[in-house]
Amino acid sequence: MLQRFARSSGLQRLCSGLLGSQDTVAQKSTSVVLPSCQGQGLTCLADWWVGFLHLRHNSTNAGLKVYKPTTPGLRGRIVTTREDLWAGRPYRPLTMGLRKSGGRNNQGRTTVWHRGGGSKRLYRFIDFSRRHEGEVGTVERLEYDPNRTARIALVKYPEGSAAGVKNGFTYVLAPQGVKPGDSITSGPTSAIHPGNTLPLSAMPIGQQIHNVELRPGKGGQMARSAGTSATLIARGADGYATVRLPSGEQRRVLAACRATVGALSNPQHKNRKLGKAGAARWSGRRPTTRGMAMNPVDHPHGGGRGKRKGRISQTPWGKPTKGYKTRKSRNPTDVFIHLSRHAAKKAR
Template structure:
């Protein structure tokens, strides 16, 4: 509370004076009743109302004691000699508590993914524009990654003319490849057939993929391996694979009877690899396989995942497949014995990165893409001619294949029997959400 001359009104044509103001804690609260001067009594009431005094609890109410002025006769010109300030709040505001959301019941089918934009924000690492190449450079913040070299026995050098997109005869089979920084290919275990607990020693960056990889150490034998890391996985975590079956100690802990609910609570943890028939409905998984005793083929890139949407009654010898929904919206059948890792693939903000300059693209082994319109007629169907027109022809690839309009190349007599619901094909247009 600040008391100034502007806060003391003119009472009977005279300025008021408070010579001494002290903070004390007497047992009574109505000190203004004991003031002899009615002007001081009025000023005290005005000051207490301005700070919300009556709204405070009794323990927090300040006690202001105004002593009688030493001069019994009123003075003509008086001023305030002291001011009081508080460094703590004088009004206690209630804290708003959000209500606990109701728990939704688990259905037989997993609900479709939400199309609303997430309100969660994330930070990207930016740089001070000391050079033009870093002005627009943005990278995900991954300070937990290993700063050293990889485990060399699980790597091999990437070399040969295959690095330039050539096959064994030297012909270009993949365009826009060549150059790039020296790399070593990491051998990643996508099958994960080895049972037993594995300890995560570190999380590493892999230049050959967008997701991060985890360096594992098998506790029983000390065998080393690489797997695709899940989001949130850190050094010191323990992961396990149950593709070889349920361990005996886990089966004994359930009393020798397999309870699906208890089994899921003990095994469906982040980073664990399970057969799809052991994964609960609605769980997000990545590194999903397609058949038994084979490695993962789906959802291996950064931030990707699939959702288990249905499992038929397998106890009665029913279906041998599980339906999963991919991020593209496609629903497909996979074997119930195929592998899947619980969680979401790591580095989910990889898609928001900006390279900042063309040279950084070349470091990634990516060469420039030339438009067909800028080529000669011998090199592309759109090339040649006078001016910048491709002529009265439809857009096609360099080999004459229609490039737009949803031209399908799969034969109608050979449909994909594993696809239950195909993904939405919007032909390059923005998807309606």
Template sequence: MGKTLIQQRRGKGKSPLYVVPDHFSAGKVEFRPLDAKETDGAVKGKVVEILKDSAHYAPLMKVKYETGEEVLLPAVEGIYVGKEVYSGAAAPIEVGNVLPLKFIPEGTKVCMIELRPGDCGKLARSSGTYGIVLQKTEKYVLIKLPSGKTKKIHPLARAMIGVVAGGGRQEKPFVKAGNKYYWMKAHHKLWPVVSAVAKNAADHPFGGKHKRNKGKVTPLPKHGYPIKYGYYGSRKTGRGKGGATVGTKKKS
């Protein structure tokens, strides 16, 4: 009897081998909750530690605020342990500070950008990434994203000034498969990915050394168990020989 496909074993609640190892992470990376202290002024904090974990590609900085809160944020270029940072509308325009977009000058590089005020940062979080404040209006702030696209964001959405550290991380080649293996293992990634036709017959419907031109299993149950091959609820199967071609008329 054949084995269950890898993409089926990776489903929710299945094999623990493919569960995300949350215990590898230093914690959740997000801004402190938005409150009146930030909207009316600024909260002072201090960078107490710069750390790295396998769950995030960018280095992280631990910030402890005067309110007693501790948060993890992406470390920006130029940050250091002991630097004072501020979060709020009255914060100065300096690297590492968090402000609403309406108070950030045009042309400033920002990261950890909120999509909506109070969502604690969703955009430009990976190593070496940043957005640029292009234009400000009363209704929105136009941001150029790392992908090159522009997006209109609420003026009260917060962002951190600076570029996420760790840029150029992908420039160093792996050179050999052994380095790639240990890197992928440290990040708990599925690697290498073997093609279906290269597997054994028990591991995949396309596996086995005989008959390399594998056809799709047709048809499959329309409301059956979800699998990654074949056709679902086919109206017809086969080559479709004969009959009039679409867009042509029969001669009388």
């Protein structure tokens, strides 16, 4: 039966269709080349399938992992892939154990609701200041960090490096395009290359940056989450540079402040789907009860017949939740905001 199928016209039409799809793909992308069929029948199909598997294995990873729907929890689960990350434990001298607070302050009062539980974590000490002037560090490996959404890189510096380095090693935020074996430097004379840290005065206008300082020497505080980057859009003679943040806000920062070149790694983090409630519990987030499901004594939205709120959306303490401004009217940092994120959103 197999030999009869190999000699059938249906298999020949299938091979012809595969060859046609090869031509179509080749027209769309010059970098994708599927193998040509050297034989006839099953030989043609086998050659094409082996080449397709090779192409699929060597193709660019989209950064997402989709699970087979073997259980209801995995049916919609999509996570970011970790194939290119270090599979072992972190560098121990740069870690510290974390104690969970459960959302309580030092008096035992709940200040952040819906927090508790979650998997155990080790905190990784990250070098946000990057004060290794003129020293060339080598990226040893890329690692997963449970305390942040971006990936981190273990960097090795030569012996006798500045403070903050444990036995010549330190952790830094890993930007896109950095891989093990690459070299990174810090200082005003460093090249404009992903992973290098320079003052804003030494960067070209329009450069994508991350880990931006607000005060010289304090360490980066802005644009530190996965896939994000800020943009240097202007630099004035008064010693200030204007940086456009991911929210759209344009903020004036001292030109002596430092930032790192490039956008941060793990840009697909925003497209992940937990798939089940247990995945949220792993990260320490507890269930949230809607106010409309409570009694009137417990929440302003509670009570009533049916699904009736009866008032504007409020917190359990009566504060409006939609459109209510919570920023101080005379905030000392207002002088540094060139364009607020709200005004930037209206201007789009």
